[in-house]
Amino acid sequence: xxxxxxHPNRRKTSKAGPKIGSGGGxxxxxxxxxxxxxxxxxxxxxxxxxxxxxxxxxxxxxxxxKAASEGRTTNIGKVKxxxxxxxxxxxxxxxxxxxxxxxxxxxxxxxxxxxxAFGTDLDDRVAESVRLAGNRxxxxxxLARRDLDRRTKNALHQGIGLExxxxxxxxxxxLVEISKTSGxxxxxxxxxxxxxxxxxxAIIRSTAAFGGHGLIIPSKRAASVTAVAWRTSxxxxxxxxxxxxxxxxxxxxxxxxxxxMTVALDGGGDVDVYDLPVxxxxxxxxVGDEGKGVSRLVAETCDHRVSIPIGGEVESLxxxxxxxxxxxxxxxxxx
Numbered sequence: 001x002x003x004x005x006x007h008p009n010r011r012k013t014s015k016a017g018p019k020i021g022s023g024g025g026x027x028x029x030x031x032x033x034x035x036x037x038x039x040x041x042x043x044x045x046x047x048x049x050x051x052x053x054x055x056x057x058x059x060x061x062x063x064x065x066k067a068a069s070e071g072r073t074t075n076i077g078k079v080k081x082x083x084x085x086x087x088x089x090x091x092x093x094x095x096x097x098x099x100x101x102x103x104x105x106x107x108x109x110x111x112x113x114x115x116x117a118f119g120t121d122l123d124d125r126v127a128e129s130v131r132l133a134g135n136r137x138x139x140x141x142x143l144a145r146r147d148l149d150r151r152t153k154n155a156l157h158q159g160i161g162l163e164x165x166x167x168x169x170x171x172x173x174x175l176v177e178i179s180k181t182s183g184x185x186x187x188x189x190x191x192x193x194x195x196x197x198x199x200x201x202a203i204i205r206s207t208a209a210f211g212g213h214g215l216i217i218p219s220k221r222a223a224s225v226t227a228v229a230w231r232t233s234x235x236x237x238x239x240x241x242x243x244x245x246x247x248x249x250x251x252x253x254x255x256x257x258x259x260x261m262t263v264a265l266d267g268g269g270d271v272d273v274y275d276l277p278v279x280x281x282x283x284x285x286x287v288g289d290e291g292k293g294v295s296r297l298v299a300e301t302c303d304h305r306v307s308i309p310i311g312g313e314v315e316s317l318x319x320x321x322x323x324x325x326x327x328x329x330x331x332x333x334x335x
Contacts (some may be wrong), residue, residue: 003195041122041142062137093164095227096157098125105132108238109230110165114138117145120159167225170241172251175214176258178241179282181212185334186260186282189327190216192248193289193300194319197223201232202320203287208236210327210335216251217246236300248286252301255284262302264287264294265322269305273326276306287323288318 092112095104102125104111114133119124132142148157179186189207194200200223207215223229224244230237245251252262261278263271264286269278286302287293293316299305308325310317317325 011257012321047051071150072284088145092166092280093227094152095162095164096152096155096160098123098129098158098160098201100227100231101125101160101162102129102132103231104227105129105136106162107231107233107235108136109162110238111138113135113150113163114140115161115163116140116142117148117157117159118142119145126160129162133162135290142287143238164227164230167237167242169225170214170243172216172243172245172254175216175241175243176255179213185280186300187212187327187330188214188216188255188260188284189323190248190251190286191222191288191291191319192264192286193222194287195221195223195289196319197226197228198232199223199290199318199320200225201204201229202272202324204229204233204240204242205236206320206324208233208240210331211325212240214239215242216248217242217244218248219246249297249301251299252284252286256303258282260284262306263304263306264288264299264302265308265326266299266305267307267316269274269307271304271306273306273308273329276304276329276333277284279330283330285326285330286322287319287326289328290322292320328333 030223055285094115095109096102101114105114105128111133114129116126116130140165143151145159148159148161152161175188176186179188189203189212190205191200194217200217204215204225206212217223225237225242233240256262259282261281262284263276263278264290286294286298288298293299294302306326308317308322
């Protein structure tokens with residue numbers, strides 16, 4: 001037998017192809033951009049910059065992260081919260097994008113972790129976000145960009161995301177008690193059909209600014225205190241208690257039984273806000289949606305239907321603007 005071309009028992013097939021994970025073949029690993037050195041990452045313990053978080057903070061954050069992965073809890077660096085227990089169904093929410101994340105951290109929105117994708121450009125906004133998170137002792141977690149894509153369902157995140165805590169709503173009865181023991185005339189605000197979280201956040205801010213003691217929102221068909229509402233409130237959501245109720249009409253009746261006068265903002269109301277006779281009494285102000293206003297049943301339940309005089313060329317005011325006008329007038333009369 002001829003041996004031309006090589007040994008007769010030698011394999012003539014090619015060597016084994018690339019193994020999974022080797023980066024070979026058409027499905028090779030794709031690059032994820034430049035990875036910063038440890039000393040260039042403000043969230044890393046080897047960081048050498050002037051704004052380096054304290055080493056104790058880093059260790060505490062690392063221990064909490066480890067405890068969470070092992071399914072246990074730790075009290076390191078924690079302060080017992082003063083808010084009421086969160087209700088079932090509330091879920092953590094992610095704020096995405098460099099500007100929104102920075103705004104939320106500046107507004108001190110309660111958060112649980114800051115996520116930064118590998119390869120993210122460390123511009124001024126990201127650097128400040130990391131510094132603020134470190135100052136608040138928040139865990140700063142690095143992850144692959146594809147993992148952040150998956151976590152955010154491929155939303156535009158610019159390589160950074162802030163996980164915020166579910167809002168802890170107060171009980172309605174607590175709001176009534178807080179308002180009655182405040183030392184000033186009780187003042188509460190209720191919303192009927194306001195679905196824009198930006199309007200909700202603005203009304204929270206106005207209520208706190210003009211001496212209100214709490215806000216009431218329906219549990220259905222209404223905006224909740226989300227990340228957007230938190231940002232719009234400019235931090236007021238951390239100071240003003242908000243209660244969710246199942247039935248707004250029954251809640252209004254409960255306020256009346258507790259000694260509150262109740263007024264509904266209505267473009268066709270029979271009382272001018274600047275002639276409001278009950279401004280100095282314990283008061284509940286009900287604000288409706290800009291388009292539909294308060295519902296018929298709510299308007300009929302309230303003691304007064306109050307209107308704001310506006311120019312003939314303007315049909316209505318934004319819900320948050322209308323609330324601010326009435327709250328400012330009530331405060332003026334009380335002074």
